[in-house]
Amino acid sequence: MIEEHIRASTICIIHNDGRILAAPGYVPGKGLFYRPLGGAINFGEHSRDALARELLEEIQAEIINLRCLGVIENFYTRYEVPQHELVVVYEAKLVDRSLYQRTSIQGQEEGEVFEIEWVSLSEFTSGRATLFPEGLLDMLM
Secondary structure: OOOOOOEEEEEEEOEEOOEEEEEEEEEOOOEEEEEOOEEEOOOOOOHHHHHHHHHHHHHOOOEEEEEEEEEEEEEEEEOOEEEEEEEEEEEEEEOOHHHHHOOEEEEEEOOEEEEEEEEEHHHHHOOOOOEOOOOHHHHHO
16 A cells, blocks of 8 residues: 655755766666755654754755755655655855865765765756756746
8 A cells, every 4th residue: 555645855066166066866667866965854853953953864964044945745666666756956155165175075975985976067957967856947047
């Protein structure tokens, strides 16, 4: 049986000279995509607090100057199961300025290590790369 619920999540847009910080992912049949860092909002937790927690957990980085850009209602399929989420989108800056000089940053989630990259917005606008969730690129333009 499919559990029907709406997931609340938050993501962070961090700009760096025409690029944004994003984690690569792969969907069988659809290919490579990128998604900004973030994660689930816990019950009773403000979305900006969830975002700060997620970035500390994933890349051990603090963020400042948070600005809410809006909310995206996202419908997608994961492992052939329909999903529905509301994504609160923030823009922020990293406290550790040295992270802006790196080409990639190592992240960790639930014991899994992954690389986060600075990806040029032109990769998304040209169609060479896909940015998730759907509608995020329009919000950034």
